[in-house]
Amino acid sequence: MIIGVDIGTSVTKASVIFHDGTVGATASMRSTLNFGEGGQVEQDLDDVINSVATVVREVAASTTELVEAVAITGQGDGLWLRDAAGRSVRPAISWMDARASAIVEAWNAGGEQSVSNRVYGLTGSGLFPGCHAGLLAWLAENEPDSLAQAAVAGYCIDAVLHNLTGELTVDASDASLPFLDVRSRTYVSEALQLCGIAEWGHLLPQPAESGTVFRLDARGSALLGLPDGTPVTGGPYDLQACGFGSGTTRLGEGTLVVGTTLSCQVLTNDTTIDPAADPAGMWLCTPDPELFLRVMPSMVGTASIDWLLSLFELQPTDLNALLEQSPPGANGVGALSFLSPAGERAPFVDPLARGQFSGLQLRSTRADLVRGLCEGLAFAARHCFEEMNLDGDVAACGGGLQSDAWAQIFADVLGRPLYRPVDAAVGARGAAMVAWAGLGKPVDEAVWRSQRRKIEPHPERAAQYDASYAVYCAQLASARSLWALAR
Structure with missing residues (x-):
């Protein structure tokens, strides 16, 4: 078995993953997000490392089986x-940072x-505030000493x-976003x-070769409580790992990730960049040099629902009941949902994009x-998928x-079945799948794909949502013109 580790934005999880795709013991620990003025969001690397050590030790203690490897995935951007020894030269800046x-x-x-269009034409990556491009430029202007002290911008x-x-x-x-040519894997x-x-x-490190397996050194062994030399893999990052862990492994297939961010992604062998398209999304390298992941990750997913529920002094566990209290539409x-x-x-x-209700x-109720808002997020997902070749x-x-009612809304809005894994540890599963391939023990993908259930769309609701989606697109176009006035 492998211990899969998924370092989320605010929660780190570790799970025992067996070669047949089943999941054993799981542990989780929250890490801290530090919010500052001007939309700043930072994390402490030592806090994150401590969270990894804690959850790995907990799940390792739950089994007497040999740990074949530790497979790590986590948040991107x-x-x-860091310096050459791996120590932070300043607090880590989150992808959420503004x-x-x-x-x-x-x-x-x-x-x-524009710079954004020209960079997109070179790499296929849209620039946004929380990616390397903007953050390096901000530090170069405001904290050049931090860059001078660093050995790596990772x-x-x-x-x-x-x-x-x-x-x-x-x-x-x-490394794919925002400076990599994903075909040649060079900056x-x-x-x-x-x-x-x-x-x-x-400061940009060279990407590791596909299938590279590392080993715990003495410090890593002491942190995780595992033998020195235990194999370790790092990546792919969570969006891609969630796709693999959910059973998305074939050309043309897609994955919808409804987490802190809302991500839509499709496996493709086409990296053609349309210069007339909005410079958004990205292409990511995968372990297969001929297969790429086209990704449209919007900024906010479950975080927006958590925010709205908190205004009503409700909990995420109340979501299903609320969705049942209000009809489609x-x-x-x-x-x-911006x-x-x-x-x-x-x-x-658009850094000036903002949310709105209409x-x-x-007589409108909190439900x-x-x-x-749940339907708006589903429309945003449909918009993303329509920009890709699903x-x-x-x-x-x-x-x-985890909300059955919200999952049904996504199926109805997309007008196609969704396949939801039976286990929630999809990021850890995806990282473990890649790790086993690196160890020369590839998993049986058909067995892994069988461990999910199908959610069929309701035909009548799908037709109703087609009409609602047209209204959504018109409202979005109007809002974008108003945001432009604020420039």
Whole structure:
């Protein structure tokens, strides 16, 4: 068995994953997000490493079986600056951070010749405030000493891996955004130059070869309580790992991840960049050099529902009952779900994007608002999938889909079946699947795919949501024109 570790934005989980895809003991521990002025969101690397050590030790103590490997996945984007020994030179900056919004807004100006469009044309990556581009540019302008002290500008997974193995590396999935040519797996110097940060290009670590397996060093062994030399893998990052863990392994298939962020993704062999398209989303390298993941990750998923429920002093466990209290269409209440202080990053990029409710009346209930927002997020997912070449099954996972009623809304809005894994530890499963391939023991994908259940859309509701989606698109177009006035 393998211990799969999923380092989320605020919760770290570890699970025992067996070769047949079944999941054993699971442990979790919260890590701390530190919020500051101007939309700043930071994390402490030592706090995150402590969370990993705690959950791995807990699940390892639950079994007498040999731990074949530790497989790590976790949050992507953000900026985790470290010295050569793996120590932070400043607090890690989260992908949720908004401090670079003004920089990205300036990069978006200029139409087809904007920095954002030109970088997108080179790498296929949309720029948003919480990615390496904006954060490196902000630090170069405001904290150049931090960059001067750093040996590597990395991500969450490779920061933890660095401290467990002593290896300074990065998974190609993490490195893909925003400066990598995913076909050649090399950084595009022109993209760095366009963002004004070419002098810091040496901080970007070279992507590890597909199938690379590392080993715990003495420090990592002491942290995790596992033997020195235990195999360790780092990546792919959580969006891709969730897809693999949910059974998405074939060309054209998609995955819907309803977590803190709302991610839609499709496996593809086509990396053609449409210069006329909105410079949003990204292509990610996968362990297969000929297969890529096209991703449209919007900024806010379950976080928006948690926010709304908290206003009504309700809990996430109340969600199913609320959705049953309001009919499809939410009695005319609609919502745009762009609630992140950093704006939106898919299927369009706009740091000034903001949420809104429409159709409110004196008779509108809190259930109507909750259902309207849940439907709005489902419409956002449909919008993302329509920007990609989805041509197969859609697996669905994430904390939001623990609600059967919300899962049904997604199936109805998308107008196609969803396949939901029977176990929630999909990120850890995906990381373990990749680790076993690296160890030369690939899993039986058909067996893993069988461990999920099918959610069929209701034909009548799907037709109703087709009409509602057209209204949503019109309201979004109107809102985007109003955001433009704020520039």
